Structure formats: structure tokens, C-alpha cells
Amino acid sequence: MEKITPEDIRYSDLADKRFNKRFAGKPEYIVLPTSTAEVTAAVQEAVNSKRRLVVRSGGHCLEGFVTDPAVQVLLDMSMMTNISYDTGRAAFMVEAGATVGETYRRLFLGWGVVLPAGEHPGIGMGGHVVGGAFGFLCREYGLAADYLYGVEVVTVDASGKAHAVIATRETNDPNRELWWAHTGAGGGNLGIVTRYWLRSPDAIGNDPYTALPKAPSSITTFRVSWDWKQVDEGAFNRLAKNFGTWCQQNSGAHSPSLPLFSILFLNHRNIGKLEIKGLVTGANARQLIDDHLADIAVPVGVPYALQTEESPWLRFALNPFPELFQPGMDSVAAKVKDAYFRQPLTDSQVATAYRYLTIEAPIGGGLGMATYGGKVNAVAHDATATAQRSCIMDVACNTGWVDPKSAEPSLAWVRNFYKDLFAGSGGVPVPNEQTDGAMINHPDTDLADPALNQSGTPWYTLYYKDNYPRLQQVKAKWDPLNIFHHALSIQPA
Known part of the structure; x- marks a missing residue:
């Protein structure tokens, strides 16, 4: 060896x-x-x-x-x-x-x-x-x-x-x-x-x-963008709320819109644009896109640009949305703070987002909101170790920087944004009627920091909910010496 x-x-x-x-x-x-x-x-x-x-x-x-x-x-x-x-x-x-x-x-x-x-x-x-x-x-x-x-x-x-x-x-x-x-x-x-x-x-x-x-026989991608300068607080509110409402109405396991997936990028105003990027599989793509935008984009009342493109599945899968994974991305330092939502953002959460995304500061980042649910929600919460099976969106506050001098203000901005977004539940998305913890594939060590998680709900409940004790039993049996560990690893029972 x-x-x-x-x-x-x-x-x-x-x-x-x-x-x-x-x-x-x-x-x-x-x-x-x-x-x-x-x-x-x-x-x-x-x-x-x-x-x-x-x-x-x-x-x-x-x-x-x-x-x-x-x-x-x-x-x-x-x-x-x-x-x-x-x-x-x-x-x-x-x-x-x-x-x-x-x-x-x-x-x-x-x-x-x-x-x-x-x-x-x-x-x-x-x-x-x-x-x-x-x-x-x-x-x-x-x-x-x-x-x-x-x-x-x-x-x-x-x-x-x-x-x-x-x-x-x-x-x-x-x-x-x-x-x-x-x-x-x-x-x-x-x-x-x-x-x-x-x-x-x-x-x-x-x-x-x-x-x-x-x-899939084919993939149709769509890209929607608004000029931030044309978006006032009212239009911003409509966009964020329309997206949440669409997710709420279309996240059932048998929804006709399951072939559609999209992400709303509520970028900081510094970036210049607000965007939706999405895709639809199969033949009925254009109708599903039109319906999606009729519910979300049209009622915003601000002109938007729309691009669509059809491609074979494999070509898309090997190079999806190249602008998201462009050269240079591998030189960025980043902080991503994830949250599952079971209901749309509240009025006060949308107001918080607007405040942080329009603050005058040299920040790069934003709030990403991804459609979720569908067949994910057809599985029982304990059938797998993935416990969140009734969500409509995966949402993330994120920031990135290249210059080390930007680290401190960027981290402070994204942490405060997230904390204020969940001000009603101790600064984190506790499992309740509206939110449902976070995704372990998007780990965030802040959730284990009592200064940043004041909810009284431990980090492991945010990630695993009621499945955690069972995971602890597996850990105790298969890794009794705790050889495999990190900042958010399962603790043996």
C-alpha cells in the first residue's frame, strides 16, 4: 500500500x-x-x-x-x-x-x-x-x-x-x-x-x-432573470411568496408537475439579477414551464427575460447550467446554511430576506430556494435515515469570497441573515409546522454552536429528528471505538 x-x-x-x-x-x-x-x-x-x-x-x-x-x-x-x-x-x-x-x-x-x-x-x-x-x-x-x-x-x-x-x-x-x-x-x-x-x-x-x-427522453431547461434595479420591495415580496405558494401546491407525491424542478436565486442586489433556473423532463415541458411562470413570474409585474433550451439527457447531466459550476468556482471559500421548509416563508421572513439582500455591503451571496417534495414525500420518515419527508422547499443562505479580507464580513452577514430568518425559533429551522431542520449533505457546524443555535433543539435533531437514537445504536454496534468522527458525527449510544 x-x-x-x-x-x-x-x-x-x-x-x-x-x-x-x-x-x-x-x-x-x-x-x-x-x-x-x-x-x-x-x-x-x-x-x-x-x-x-x-x-x-x-x-x-x-x-x-x-x-x-x-x-x-x-x-x-x-x-x-x-x-x-x-x-x-x-x-x-x-x-x-x-x-x-x-x-x-x-x-x-x-x-x-x-x-x-x-x-x-x-x-x-x-x-x-x-x-x-x-x-x-x-x-x-x-x-x-x-x-x-x-x-x-x-x-x-x-x-x-x-x-x-x-x-x-x-x-x-x-x-x-x-x-x-x-x-x-x-x-x-x-x-x-x-x-x-x-x-x-x-x-x-x-x-x-x-x-x-x-x-428522461429529453431535458428542457429554462432561465428567468429580472434586473434587480427594477424590483422594489413589493415586487420582491410577490416573487418570494409566489414561489413558496407554488411549492406548497405542487409538492404532493402525485402532483402533475413532478417533472419540473426549479431554484429561485434571490441574489444580493450587488449581483444585479434575481433568477430562476429550472428544468423539465419529457414531452410536456413547455406547458409545465408556462404554467410555472404564470403562477410565479407573471404576477410579479416586472419585465423578465426567459431562455429555454432542449437537450438530450446525458448532455445536460454532464454539464448542467454551466454558469453555476463555472471555472473559478474551485477557488471560492464558501458558507452555506441550509433549511427545509414545510410551508412558504412568512411575511416577516420575506421582509428579513429583502433587508439582507439590499443591505449596502461588499457581499456576494443570496438566498436560494429549491423546489422539493414530490416522490421524496412518498416515503415514510423512518423507512430510511432521511427523516424529512413532508417538505416543499430546500432553502439556503449562502455566501462566497476569494479575498481573505472578505471572510469576516461575509460570514457575519450570512450568519445574521440565517439567525434573523429563524428569529422565532432560536435562530435555526426547528422541526415544526413551517420548518423541518436541515440536510446533512449540506452540513453547517453553526447548528452545534449554542451562540448561534439558541432554540434548545440540538443539532442532531435538526438533521435526523426522531431517527437519531436509532442511528446512535447503529454507531455503537459498528463503530464502537468512534474511529470515524467529525464535528457533526453521530455519537455512539
């Missing part, structure tokens, strides 16, 4: 592979395993030498869980990228180092099928699926975790021995609870995922062409 140390020419590239440049780590060495056996050996060596160990797949963690200065050993999974159909399990096998984009490509070209996974094709599957995994197709098909049939994980037992275990969703599988925890508990908690097996819950037989949903 080769150890890549700081003297190796590969080290700096590997150490710097991280989406969020807010954090930097310098492990003693990096391992690039190519098999489960090599992962097991690397874990065993780190445990034996009492070195702090983490795993990385795509490097897109929003917090410093992997790039923690305390980390001594980094297992980078990017050499484990195999994707195939496993006839023995009647499911697609995807190794943890494969990216979302490569998974889309192989599933489509090989079999014409799709997994509803994330938005950015560079995200690694290893940390993505285990956190639930939502994206452009979630309203129509659910979460990627809803298709998880099995998982292979390298765990460490109470004696300190590392070994690989396979857990499936079969009701008679003695390891089934370990499978369940990998449907939404988040990465870096229980062990190192080496392989996933993916299959629709209702698939029958052993035909790869029907084991996952058929891929």
Missing part, C-alpha cells in the same frame, strides 16, 4: 482537492486504494498507529470534516470508479470513487437508465448517497438513497480490527440496520463506503434495463 507524503509530486494536487477553499488540511500521508482489500489494510494501519483517519470521494464537503488540520491519514477513493450490473444482487454496483456524472454516463450509455442523484457532476458518490442525495430529478423519482439496495463498508470492531461488511435492505439481512443508516446518516460516521448497490424498490426480476428508472 503506497503512502503519498508531502515529498511526492502528487501530494499537493491531492491535498488541494476540495470544493470549499475555506478549509485546508495537511495529512501526514494520503492513500489511493484501488480495492476493498486495500481500503481495509489502510484503515487497519491507521488504527494500529493511532492516527486520525478520514475518507474523501469527490471533495465537495461544505465544512472542514476532511480538511481538518487534526487529520493525519486521508483515504482518497478516486481510483475506485467501477460501475457494473451485478446479476447476483440484481442491482447496479457503483464504487465509492465514481462521480455523479460518471454514474449518469455509464448507466445511460450501458442501459438507458438513471439514478436521481446530485446536481454537480463532479460530486463523489461515496459521500453523496449516504447523505440522502437530492438533485434535479428528486421530485419525479425521489432521492438516490431511496434506491440503495446494499452497501459495502469497511468498519472497525471493538477489538480494533478492520473488516469489510455488506449490508442490504433485505428484511432477513442481519446487517440491515447498517444498510438503513447509509440511506441518510451522512458520510464519515460509521466506516468507509467502498461500494453501493442500487435498484428501484419496486423492481422485479433480474433485468438491468428495468432495475432503475428509464432515463
Whole structure:
């Protein structure tokens, strides 16, 4: 097993592979395993030498869980990228180092099928699926975790021995609870995922062409933009409220608009534009877009620009909305603060958003509101570890900066914005009639800070709700020595 140390020419590239440049780590060495056996050996060596160990797949963690200065050993999974159909399990096998984009490509070209996974094709599957995994197709098909049939994980037992275990969703599988925890508990908690097996819950037989949903025949994207200078507070209020109302009315599991997904970008006025970016699958796209905009954009009463474009599924999946994932994004430091909503923003929340988005300050960022629900809401809250199954939107306050001098004002702005948005519930989106906690795939360590979370609701309830005690039991069984941990990791029971 080769150890890549700081003297190796590969080290700096590997150490710097991280989406969020807010954090930097310098492990003693990096391992690039190519098999489960090599992962097991690397874990065993780190445990034996009492070195702090983490795993990385795509490097897109929003917090410093992997790039923690305390980390001594980094297992980078990017050499484990195999994707195939496993006839023995009647499911697609995807190794943890494969990216979302490569998974889309192989599933489509090989079999014409799709997994509803994330938005950015560079995200690694290893940390993505285990956190639930939502994206452009979630309203129509659910979460990627809803298709998880099995998982292979390298765990460490109470004696300190590392070994690989396979857990499936079969009701008679003695390891089934370990499978369940990998449907939404988040990465870096229980062990190192080496392989996933993916299959629709209702698939029958052993035909790869029907084991996952058929891929969309086409994708129609739409982009709407308003000039911020033309938008007064009344128009802003109408836009934000119209979007929330549409989400509320169209988030049912059988809504006719499930093929449509959109994000409202309420950007800071510095950015110059307010935008909606969205997509629709299949043939009825133009009608669904027209109806969406008739409910949301037209009543704002301010002229807007509209662009639509139709493309084949794979072309879109490998380069979706290029302006969102443009070159240069990988040099940005960022802070994202996520929240699930079960009802639209209140009048006072919309007023708070307007205030923060028009404040005179050298800030880049905004409030993003993504359509949610649909087939996500067709699954029971305890059937998977993803507990939020009655939401209409995923909302995030976000900011980014390149100049280190901008860090302090940017962080203060986004933290105060979020705190004031949830002023009625201690500064965080507690599970109640209107809000429903936050998504662990968008982790935010502020939720564990008593100065920023004054709700009395602990961070783990915000992420896992009533599923947390069960996750603690899984943690106690499969990682009793707490080898795998980070700032928001599950605590053993």
C-alpha cells in the first residue's frame, strides 16, 4: 500500500482537492486504494498507529470534516470508479470513487437508465448517497438513497480490527440496520463506503434495463432573470411568496408537475439579477414551464427575460447550467446554511430576506430556494435515515469570497441573515409546522454552536429528528471505538 507524503509530486494536487477553499488540511500521508482489500489494510494501519483517519470521494464537503488540520491519514477513493450490473444482487454496483456524472454516463450509455442523484457532476458518490442525495430529478423519482439496495463498508470492531461488511435492505439481512443508516446518516460516521448497490424498490426480476428508472427522453431547461434595479420591495415580496405558494401546491407525491424542478436565486442586489433556473423532463415541458411562470413570474409585474433550451439527457447531466459550476468556482471559500421548509416563508421572513439582500455591503451571496417534495414525500420518515419527508422547499443562505479580507464580513452577514430568518425559533429551522431542520449533505457546524443555535433543539435533531437514537445504536454496534468522527458525527449510544 503506497503512502503519498508531502515529498511526492502528487501530494499537493491531492491535498488541494476540495470544493470549499475555506478549509485546508495537511495529512501526514494520503492513500489511493484501488480495492476493498486495500481500503481495509489502510484503515487497519491507521488504527494500529493511532492516527486520525478520514475518507474523501469527490471533495465537495461544505465544512472542514476532511480538511481538518487534526487529520493525519486521508483515504482518497478516486481510483475506485467501477460501475457494473451485478446479476447476483440484481442491482447496479457503483464504487465509492465514481462521480455523479460518471454514474449518469455509464448507466445511460450501458442501459438507458438513471439514478436521481446530485446536481454537480463532479460530486463523489461515496459521500453523496449516504447523505440522502437530492438533485434535479428528486421530485419525479425521489432521492438516490431511496434506491440503495446494499452497501459495502469497511468498519472497525471493538477489538480494533478492520473488516469489510455488506449490508442490504433485505428484511432477513442481519446487517440491515447498517444498510438503513447509509440511506441518510451522512458520510464519515460509521466506516468507509467502498461500494453501493442500487435498484428501484419496486423492481422485479433480474433485468438491468428495468432495475432503475428509464432515463428522461429529453431535458428542457429554462432561465428567468429580472434586473434587480427594477424590483422594489413589493415586487420582491410577490416573487418570494409566489414561489413558496407554488411549492406548497405542487409538492404532493402525485402532483402533475413532478417533472419540473426549479431554484429561485434571490441574489444580493450587488449581483444585479434575481433568477430562476429550472428544468423539465419529457414531452410536456413547455406547458409545465408556462404554467410555472404564470403562477410565479407573471404576477410579479416586472419585465423578465426567459431562455429555454432542449437537450438530450446525458448532455445536460454532464454539464448542467454551466454558469453555476463555472471555472473559478474551485477557488471560492464558501458558507452555506441550509433549511427545509414545510410551508412558504412568512411575511416577516420575506421582509428579513429583502433587508439582507439590499443591505449596502461588499457581499456576494443570496438566498436560494429549491423546489422539493414530490416522490421524496412518498416515503415514510423512518423507512430510511432521511427523516424529512413532508417538505416543499430546500432553502439556503449562502455566501462566497476569494479575498481573505472578505471572510469576516461575509460570514457575519450570512450568519445574521440565517439567525434573523429563524428569529422565532432560536435562530435555526426547528422541526415544526413551517420548518423541518436541515440536510446533512449540506452540513453547517453553526447548528452545534449554542451562540448561534439558541432554540434548545440540538443539532442532531435538526438533521435526523426522531431517527437519531436509532442511528446512535447503529454507531455503537459498528463503530464502537468512534474511529470515524467529525464535528457533526453521530455519537455512539
